[in-house]
Amino acid sequence: MSTHIGPTPQELRRALYEAAEWVASYLETVGDRPVLARVTPGEIAASLPQSAPLKGESLETILHDVDRLILPGITHWNHPSFFAYFGISGSGPGIVGELLSAALNVNAMLWRTSPAATELEQRTLAWVVEMLGLPKGWFGEITDTASASTLYALAAAREAAGMDIREQGMAGRTDLSPLAIYTSTQAHSSIDKAAIALGIGRRWTRHIDTDAEFRMRPDLLERAITDDLTAGVKPIAVIATVGTTSSTSIDPVDAIADICERYSLWLHVDAAYGGAAAVVPSHRHVLAGCDRADSFVTNPHKWLLTPIDCSLLYTRRPDDLKRAFSLVAEYLHTNESDVINLMDYGLSLGRRFRALKLWMVIRAYGREGLARLIEGHIKEAQWLASQIDAEPDWERLAPVPFSTACFRHVPAGIADLEAHNAAILETVNASGAAFLSHTKLNGVYAIRVAIGNQATTHDHIERVWDLLRQTAAQQLR
Numbered sequence: 001m002s003t004h005i006g007p008t009p010q011e012l013r014r015a016l017y018e019a020a021e022w023v024a025s026y027l028e029t030v031g032d033r034p035v036l037a038r039v040t041p042g043e044i045a046a047s048l049p050q051s052a053p054l055k056g057e058s059l060e061t062i063l064h065d066v067d068r069l070i071l072p073g074i075t076h077w078n079h080p081s082f083f084a085y086f087g088i089s090g091s092g093p094g095i096v097g098e099l100l101s102a103a104l105n106v107n108a109m110l111w112r113t114s115p116a117a118t119e120l121e122q123r124t125l126a127w128v129v130e131m132l133g134l135p136k137g138w139f140g141e142i143t144d145t146a147s148a149s150t151l152y153a154l155a156a157a158r159e160a161a162g163m164d165i166r167e168q169g170m171a172g173r174t175d176l177s178p179l180a181i182y183t184s185t186q187a188h189s190s191i192d193k194a195a196i197a198l199g200i201g202r203r204w205t206r207h208i209d210t211d212a213e214f215r216m217r218p219d220l221l222e223r224a225i226t227d228d229l230t231a232g233v234k235p236i237a238v239i240a241t242v243g244t245t246s247s248t249s250i251d252p253v254d255a256i257a258d259i260c261e262r263y264s265l266w267l268h269v270d271a272a273y274g275g276a277a278a279v280v281p282s283h284r285h286v287l288a289g290c291d292r293a294d295s296f297v298t299n300p301h302k303w304l305l306t307p308i309d310c311s312l313l314y315t316r317r318p319d320d321l322k323r324a325f326s327l328v329a330e331y332l333h334t335n336e337s338d339v340i341n342l343m344d345y346g347l348s349l350g351r352r353f354r355a356l357k358l359w360m361v362i363r364a365y366g367r368e369g370l371a372r373l374i375e376g377h378i379k380e381a382q383w384l385a386s387q388i389d390a391e392p393d394w395e396r397l398a399p400v401p402f403s404t405a406c407f408r409h410v411p412a413g414i415a416d417l418e419a420h421n422a423a424i425l426e427t428v429n430a431s432g433a434a435f436l437s438h439t440k441l442n443g444v445y446a447i448r449v450a451i452g453n454q455a456t457t458h459d460h461i462e463r464v465w466d467l468l469r470q471t472a473a474q475q476l477r
């Protein structure tokens, strides 16, 4: 009897070839599958054994079970007709990067624990800064999500405000007034979550009203700051968004930066989705004013072809970030000086080698290829917007500065437009031909089409537009 535990090297090699074949054919044929999983809650769990197997099984059997048990419960984010939330791409080069990083399995907490992981991360992030036209010399690190990046940025802002919260905490202190942060009513919930986690509190997270195009109003921002100062509240940071989650609006970052300068506030820019558009030279303007930010986040796992997860946090004040987080246990002390130990710049000690996949994506597509893909998505969204605008029974609900359109069907004689549009959305999603999501803008229900998959072509956009119109007509019958 063999004493070997787990797959033999030969079995592993076979499984890797099989997995490679599986990935390639999945990517080739994913467009033929229904986008949205067609299972009921609990169905997948019910098909899985209650307990883990006692004896190891062959990788061949397990891979077979991925098709049989798992795929039916997958919503295909890599589908060219995935238009919900933000369309994304786990591209081939990114998938190869993930595979290799799992094989290397390095934990890049210290420079020493894998110098290449730290140095590749620094260099790749410097590439991205250059690609986006942002200031050279910003410190950057990779985190898992924009939510974590923003939490880190606001922790640095809180530390930079000079109240020694790191050492003294906040509870029970008579020398602390409430701390306030400012963002727009359109900002992502990750900002509120950061406020919850950092002890700022939702009450002191000021949501500033927006203009008719869903952009933060600087006049109202300044008024909220001065009101707070008068009331003895301490403002610490403003979070501007480039590409809001609902309508992809762009806050006036330059005007907001002026206010931040006037009141010595930390400016964090959330460009989780919109930042990638600046790779297209004609779209550099979307980041106007962002060079003045204290910190900035963008997510290659949204629109830069990198498999989830990969979020980039930049700051021009790395010392503040480090002061917020660095805590070096004895066993983590090393002799190297002048190296970056990435564990010093965030909450987690262990860190995945995410730079490898990002580096592979950037090299495999080149700046030009990435720009062409993103520009193509923007053009498709503009085409869709023009079709909506040309139809009297359809109404566009927001400008389309990126690759996302928000709109609704507004035929005469329908009392409940929200129910009507929600029914259109559900019917389209149930068809399996496309997956869309919705939002509300000024309380109005909007269907949302977000284009971001590398395999999406004009045909896919035409098809979803036809499907929407046919479905809307059927609803009226």
Ligand SMILES: Cc1ncc(COP(=O)(O)O)c(C=O)c1O
Pocket: 086, 144, 145, 146, 147, 148, 188, 190, 241, 243, 244, 245, 270, 271, 272, 273, 299, 311
């Ligand atoms: C503008 C914006 N910020 C932050 C996030 C959160 O991103 P993550 O899922 O990486 O935390 C999103 C997600 O869609 C977003 O649209």
